[in-house]
Amino acid sequence: MIIVALIQTFMQPQEVVRDIKYYPDFIEMLEKGEVTEVRLVGNNIEASLADGTKVKTYKPEDDELTARLIEHKIPFEPLPEPEPPWWSTLLTYLIPFVLIIGLFFFFMQQQGGGNRVMNFGRSRARLYDSERRKVTFDHVAGADEEKYELQEIVEFLKDPKKFNELGARIPKGVLLVGPPGTGKTLLARAVAGEAGVPFFSISGSDFVEMFVGVGASRVRDLFENAKRNSPCIVFIDEIDAVGRQRGAGLGGGHDEREQTLNQLLVEMEGFPPMKGLLLWR
The missing domain is CATH 1.20.5 (Single alpha-helices involved in coiled-coils or other helix-helix interfaces)
Structure with a gap:
């Protein structure tokens, strides 16, 4: 509608009005008898001349203007400022x-x-293709005991149906604890490389934002992507960014971190082990 109004405005024929720079020039034309009609529009003067042209100038505070127009018998029409x-x-x-x-x-x-x-409600997890950037236990120096314990996890990821048919209780997650730089992330990627499954990596701080509900939305999106790519490994680094004691924050049950943690626990409990999803924290 605005575009139509603009087109109509510009297509309407416009009168040719010549601007006068100074008000005294208009008074001079008035005294010479060149003005035939005057319109007082707000603070502007629009005058018609004897030769058919129209002029326009600014009207200052002049109490004698009306008297001059009457004296020269020039018809004039005072009009309000157009809206x-x-x-x-x-x-x-x-x-x-x-x-x-x-x-x-x-x-x-x-x-x-x-x-x-x-x-911004989508997960920021990075997906590493184990076939293109394959990392195995050979790339992990030391940690022989940890690699031995994780061999069972590798076997499960390779053939989860076999363990399910035997009635084995499959762990839903593995908790890696240690100071920075000890190879926790590399060890998790090595398990994915040995099993040949996708590897999702995300930091706990990526779940927390200034917008309420974004963290829980990212958790749901992360697990939905993991289910579509199962069996796979989800590695959450620095889980303590959201994994504190519930009810300890100033925001109570409405705290963003607590909502994110609650959603994370719901996804962990509701995901069946036979899908082959491993949560690394």
Whole structure:
């Protein structure tokens, strides 16, 4: 509608009006008898001349102007200032709103990067293809006892149906504990490489955002991706970023970290072991 109104406005025939720079020039034309008609529109003067042209100038505070027009017997018509068109008033309020929305999306893009503006509820887990970037136990120096304990996990990931038919209780997750730099992430990737399954890696801090509910949404999206790629390994680094005691925060049950932790526990409990999903923390 705004575009149609603009087109109609510009297509209407416009009168040719010649601007006068100074008000005294108009008074001089008036004294010479060149003015035939005057319209007083707000603070502007629109005059018709004897040769058919129209002129326009600004009207200052001049109490004698009306008397001069009457003296020279020039018809004049005082008119109020014309109101702006409705679309102009609408644009006055619409443009700031559009700019604010545009700035919001711009800063969200700068913070989230790429096309993540509308996908901030999506998981940020990185998927490593075990076939393209294969890491095995041979790449892990030392940790012989840990590698021996994880051999059973590798066998389960290779053939989960065999363990299920035997009635074995399959662990849902493995907790890796140790100081930084001891090879926990490399060991988890080595298990995925030995078993030939996809490897999802994400940090616990990636679940926590300033928007309430984003962390829980990312947890759901992460596990949905894992189910589509099962059997696989989900490795959550620095799980203590969200895995604190529940009910200890100032926000109570509405705390973002607590909501994320609750959703994480729900996904862990509700996922059947025979799917072959291993949660590394």
